[in-house]
Amino acid sequence: RAHEVYQTLSYVFLIFPQFSFGNGLMELARVDMQAQILSAYGVDSYTNPFSMDVLGWMLVALFLQGSVVFSLRLLLNKFLLRKIRNLICSKKVVPETDSWDEDEDVMMEHHRVANGGASGDLLQVNQLRKVYQHMRKKIQAVRRLSVGIPAGECFGLLGVNGAGKTTTFKMLTGDISPTDGTAQIRSSDGTMVDIIDCRSMGINIGYCPQVDALDELLTAEEHLYFYARIQGISRRDIDQEVNYLLRKLELDFHRKKICEGYSCGTRRKLSAAMALIGRPQILLMDEPSSGMDPRSKRHLWSIISEEVKEKCAVVLTSHSMEECEALCTRLAIMVKGQFRCLGTLQHIKNRFGSGFTVKMYLAVTSGDVDSITNFMQFHFPGTHLKEQHLSMVEYHVPMAPGGVAGIFQQLESHKAALHIKHFSVTQTTLDEVSA
Numbered sequence: 167r168a169h170e171v172y173q174t175l176s177y178v179f180l181i182f183p184q185f186s187f188g189n190g191l192m193e194l195a196r197v198d199m200q201a202q203i204l205s206a207y208g209v210d211s212y213t214n215p216f217s218m219d220v221l222g223w224m225l226v227a228l229f230l231q232g233s234v235v236f237s238l239r240l241l242l243n244k245f246l247l248r249k250i251r252n253l254i255c256s257k258k259v260v261p262e263t264d265s266w267d268e269d270e271d272v273m274m275e276h277h278r279v280a281n282g283g284a285s286g287d288l289l290q291v292n293q294l295r296k297v298y299q300h301m302r303k304k305i306q307a308v309r310r311l312s313v314g315i316p317a318g319e320c321f322g323l324l325g326v327n328g329a330g331k332t333t334t335f336k337m338l339t340g341d342i343s344p345t346d347g348t349a350q351i352r353s354s355d356g357t358m359v360d361i362i363d364c365r366s367m368g369i370n371i372g373y374c375p376q377v378d379a380l381d382e383l384l385t386a387e388e389h390l391y392f393y394a395r396i397q398g399i400s401r402r403d404i405d406q407e408v409n410y411l412l413r414k415l416e417l418d419f420h421r422k423k424i425c426e427g428y429s430c431g432t433r434r435k436l437s438a439a440m441a442l443i444g445r446p447q448i449l450l451m452d453e454p455s456s457g458m459d460p461r462s463k464r465h466l467w468s469i470i471s472e473e474v475k476e477k478c479a480v481v482l483t484s485h486s487m488e489e490c491e492a493l494c495t496r497l498a499i500m501v502k503g504q505f506r507c508l509g510t511l512q513h514i515k516n517r518f519g520s521g522f523t524v525k526m527y528l529a530v531t532s533g534d535v536d537s538i539t540n541f542m543q544f545h546f547p548g549t550h551l552k553e554q555h556l557s558m559v560e561y562h563v564p565m566a567p568g569g570v571a572g573i574f575q576q577l578e579s580h581k582a583a584l585h586i587k588h589f590s591v592t593q594t595t596l597d598e599v600s601a
């Protein structure tokens with residue numbers, strides 16, 4: 167009776183792969199022990215362990231389960247998951263909290279994208295939004311970003327840590343799905359394709375992530391080969407492409423060395439090289455030059471500029487204003503997941519960065535700063551002291567009738583009386599605007 171129950175349950179439990187595996191091992195041991203003990207008494211009780219009575223059904227069950235689950239995994243990855251995600255996302259609209267008034271330029275760009283004004287642009291981002299669910303707290307990482315980026319433009323994303331730059335990039339590469347909104351690419355025949363589907367349309371996107379995605383045990387050459395194969399570059403062209411990129415990014419010296427020993431700057435160079443595989447139409451670069459020495463930085467800038475000239479649409483994030491000033495044709499400053507201002511560099515400077523910065527080095531450490539401040543405020547109303555370190559003082563001058571020359575003239579003629587060793591006058595930089 168007990169044996170019958172055992173037999174029935176053995177068939178029922180075949181639906182659990184763990185049972186098939188564990189019970190299979192026990193059956194193997196049992197059959198072997200049985201044959202050994204009985205052979206000592208001269209009885210030949212050997213049975214084939216792979217017969218249907220012993221392991222047969224367990225193997226069949228494991229094979230079927232493996233095939234079904236693997237197919238389901240592929241399906242989920244490719245179609246089902248996205249459909250389910252879209253269904254859930256369209257039903258569950260997460261309400262926006264504490265949004266503020268949009269800046270007029272940001273609003274104009276928003277309308278331009280919404281009304282089809284950006285239909286000729288290569289990359290179109292429309293009301294992109296991301297809310298992270300952390301425990302029971304909702305974090306609004308990106309709030310309704312809209313921007314159209316044409317071919318041949320380098321668009322810069324500036325912002326303090328945690329502003330939402332990397333989250334925006336991750337949505338553009340399909341790493342994470344947006345809570346709301348779309349990111350689309352214009353294909354060669356003029357149709358708009360969701361950015362996730364663009365690979366199947368033959369559109370190549372290069373991505374240099376903020377955290378290098380490198381394998382410690384592969385060499386620079388192997389990385390490039392590996393990613394070039396994934397990109398679908400033919401075997402015939404692959405050598406030429408890898409050699410070209412190794413030379414271009416000055417990585418020849420590291421060609422045969424494994425990544426484990428690379429410096430931070432070299433890792434960034436390799437990540438940038440990987441982003442450039444296959445001449446992408448869209449290039450997304452998340453702080454590409456962080457950790458690079460000044461010469462390498464400038465070299466990378468020239469490479470990015472070349473890509474822009476060849477009609478690639480580049481989106482770049484950076485904390486280096488110098489980098490944005492050197493590369494970006496248009497830029498946006500992001501604060502708490504939203505664009506606070508958007509436009510060309512000169513436009514942003516004109517709107518937000520009016521005025522001058524005056525830096526002075528005093529002849530005596532901590533000299534009479536008060537009298538210098540009074541002098542500056544008398545001649546240039548609205549001037550305020552921004553910083554003071556030992557013998558250096560820095561002022562912001564919002565308005566000077568004679569421009570740089572006017573400030574220069576006043577200071578030059580009173581330099582000795584105010585005990586100023588030397589000074590510099592500059593127009594407000596982007597650094598000061600974003601701060």
Ligand SMILES: Nc1ncnc2c1ncn2[C@@H]1O[C@H](COP(=O)(O)OP(=O)(O)OP(=O)(O)O)[C@@H](O)[C@H]1O
Nearest residue numbers: 298300305307325326327328329330331332333334
């Ligand atoms: N996986 C996550 N889960 C929950 N919150 C996240 C997650 N990733 C990012 N965030 C939050 O989203 C916000 C934006 O982060 P993000 O990494 O996009 O900023 P960033 O602008 O790239 O900053 P940085 O300049 O430091 O690279 C931050 O408040 C961060 O804490």
Ligand SMILES: [Mg+2]
Nearest residue numbers: 331332333376
């Ligand atoms: Mg980031």
